[in-house]
Amino acid sequence: MPQRQNTPMTILPQLIQGLADSLSALGLPERDIKLSPPNNPDFGDLSTNVALTLAKETGQNPVQIANDIKDSLALPAGLIEEISVTPPGFLNFRIGSEYYYQVLAHILADSNYGKGTSGKGQKANVEFVSANPTGPLTVGHGRQAVLGDCVARILEWNGYDVTREYYYNDAGRQMRILGQSVEARYFKIKLPEDGYQGNYIKDIAEKVRTEKGNNVASGDPVFRGKAEEIIFQDISDSLKNLNVHHDIFSNERTFYDTGAIDKTVSDLENEGLVYGADGATWFKTTAVGMDQDRVLIKSTGEPTYRLPDIAYHRNKFERKFDFIVDIFGADHSDTYPDVLAALKALDYNTDKVRVLIHQFVTLIRGGEKVKMSTRKGDFVTLAELTEEVGADVVRYFFIMRGMNSHLNFDLDLAADQSEKNPVYYLQYAHARICNIIKHGEAMGLSIDADYDPKLLDNPSEIRLLKKLEQFPTVVENVMQSLEPQTIANYLHDTANRFHKFYSECRVVTDDTKLSNARIALVKATRNVIANGLNILGISAPEKM
RNA sequence: GCCCCGGUAGCUCAGCUGGAUAGAGCAACGGACUUCUAAUCCGUAGGCCACAGGUUCGAAUCCUGUCCGGGGUACCA
Structure with a gap:
């Protein structure tokens, strides 16, 4: 965990030290002293409740304790203008203007004022967006894009060397159906079940026709390949317009090619956490405290998303990151505990991993919820939104609210009243x-x-x-x-x-x-x- | 059923590792531009912090339960 650090002239540590010394001089128990600005500025600039927390244990009146602390406090001269004790036992400090004048000089002398150093010399990885290239990014993805980029910027601001990473599954069911959908449009036949219905699929099919002619055979990998290429270009453009970029794009296929998937299964097997049943290969998650076992490899021989995810996270550890941040939408909140459990079982220090889950964005237009589905081709794209209101507005809208809030994004408001944003x-x-x-x-x-x-x-x-x-x-x-x-x-x-x-x-x-x-x-x-x-x-x- | 989020002003949301009188923006109403940018400022109004218990000197904040909403609970990702 990052260490608390302060610029040399910060007053907080001096006060905390002074208070701690005072407690010890008075023979009072040690306390983790917290100082914070009171809501009401009449009480001063900083207040502490330390006397209140000591009252019960010592059996003394908190106001009396506060007064004792106040009387025994030895602080550098000149910084504190006034110390007061107010019921029920707060100790308040009024800081003299001189201190703030010093701060002013410091800010002017240091254009990096506020920069932290807790991540200095350390490598961090932030994985975010990670949407499979099955369609354009939607407004929903925008929240994650902005959140991830801001987290990366925060880490950089604190000294970390940050890698922004995008991971996608290019070997699974989704991409297969994507290819089949393009093919269906190319041959002008019925879409497969669960096929992608958006008009962009037709555009891709026509692109294939333009480039490869009318005689592409059914099952040709060009359908999927072209789709992936075109959609990824669109995704990159959308992110770029939002001032978001990724340093590395990792994909699932790589881990098959390198044998990392097989190795993960055998390593978990060596830990006694793998068994076969019903033709599938199972991860014995119940052995590590989960409530049900999970399938690693389906009876069809195709792994579930879980297995490559584990291999991928091992890969992140092997790349020697000191801090690994995963950003997921709430729909994935159930998947990461298994991945972390597997990593732990394989002896990786999962304290280095921080998973941030953000809730969904509900789009409101004309006072009504907009239902969105990539598969049905029914969505508002991130690119459209950015185009309409600009990157700064989009970024601020998404970042001004906590990631846990179920955000209502009123499209009309963002567009019509952008002057008041x-x-x-x-x-x-x-x-x-x-x-x-x-x-x-x-x-x-x-x-x-x-x-x-x-x-x-x-x-x-x-x-x-x-x-x-x-x-x-x-x-x-x-x-x-x-x-x-x-x-x-x-x-x-x-x-x-x-x-x-x-x-x-x-x-x-x-x-x-x-x-x-x-x-x-x-x-x-x-x-x-x-x-x-x-x-x-x-x-x-x-x-x- | 079980798990994760949320429920705070008319609306959208801050505040949540416990503190003193619960905030902002928008919407409403009333003021301030011969001045360095009025995309601003000042004022009025608006609240049983979902509900009920509990812990505590002290609860919007922590715990338990209930209700409502979102997401998950796949051999989809």
């Missing part, structure tokens, strides 16, 4: 700042001039600074949770405080000293917003 709120803040700086330059201000931070004493200025100070902490938390919406929420708050500041404080004025100080604040804000948007893969426009 919240992503513009963030981008507008950035563009405004750029314009202020440009204006300042035009008015003859030196943008990199020395400034006196003490001139930043308006409440809206301090509030903005306090928000900027939180950025590294937010990044750390997101590195742990891998929930990008936290970044989106943070950026919204930051933009909100900036816009408030903007409405109350004019930056460029005749007062050069004040202007210089405010330019510094504004530049720091730009730095944070730009870095945050970058983590989300959303552009930071200089003008709008």
Whole structure:
């Protein structure tokens, strides 16, 4: 797991250390001390409930404990302005502006402000999208594409060397039926049962006709091959338009060719976890705590998806990744426990694997749910959506909500009211700042001039600074949770405080000293917003 | 039946590793542009955080149960 880390000037560890020392000096039991900003700013900038957690064990009044801690606390001078104790026993700290001025200087000196180092020197793999090339990507896939890319960006932002990977099954039933569907359209005969009905299949069939003529034999691999080629090109284009790319495309067939599939079966067999029954080969999942055994190889001789998945994940381990992230839709949530169980049985450290499951997107159009099915050719494609509202809007829509939420995506709202899309709120803040700086330059201000931070004493200025100070902490938390919406929420708050500041404080004025100080604040804000948007893969426009 | 998610303002959703008065956007209503961008800001209204128990000094947050919705529960992926 990534280690908690802080930039040198961060105040949190100093306070926590001071509190821990204080507990020990008072002869109180040790505690994992948590400090967080209280909801009500009247209480201060940081609060801890440590005294409350000690009350029961020591039998003392929590307010008394808090006061004892307060009295015995030894802290570096100058940073803390006020310590207070409030019922039922909170210990509150008001941090002096001096600290925030130091933070401001730090942000301006470091364009990578907020960057973490917990993944430095380590390799990570993020597998996402991984849709089989049976049809265009739908809006549903878009959520995973954006989530996966943002997770990858978060890892990169924390120092990981990230491989973005796309895995697909090209040896199974789905692709076989795809080929048969194209063939049926080519010969203008009835589609196979469960065949793909979309019009794109007809287009592929006609492409085969154009390139190979009218006499292609039934069963020719060109049908499937052409379909895979054309559909994959379409998928790549859709992702590219969303600003998403993959470094590696892995496919199932490879693992047959290398013998990895057979080896996986025999290795599991050696562990006593494989048996034959009813003509099929079974994985004895019940022996590793699952509630039912699962089929590895069907009686037809064809493996289920499970077997190649296991071989594939072994392959990831063999490629020496320190951190492996799998991103699946909720429809696959039942498959990964078997895969992890197999890996564990084969002695791989599954702590390195993190599986993220996201819930589905329900499309709403005209106030009604849109039913989608790739097989029936009934869907809204990701490409259409991106084309209509733009990559930034699509990305923000998908990332602003938690992956566990069953997202309702109102197509009309996204299209008709895109002017009011919240992503513009963030981008507008950035563009405004750029314009202020440009204006300042035009008015003859030196943008990199020395400034006196003490001139930043308006409440809206301090509030903005306090928000900027939180950025590294937010990044750390997101590195742990891998929930990008936290970044989106943070950026919204930051933009909100900036816009408030903007409405109350004019930056460029005749007062050069004040202007210089405010330019510094504004530049720091730009730095944070730009870095945050970058983590989300959303552009930071200089003008709008 | 069993498993995984969710149920918070009219709508879409944050907040959930327990904290003090539950938030945002949209929708509604009322204000603010001779100023660095009004894609903004300020204000009003809107809530039994599905329901019922439990744990706790303290529960939207944790536990149990019920109800409702999504997904899974294949020799499909």
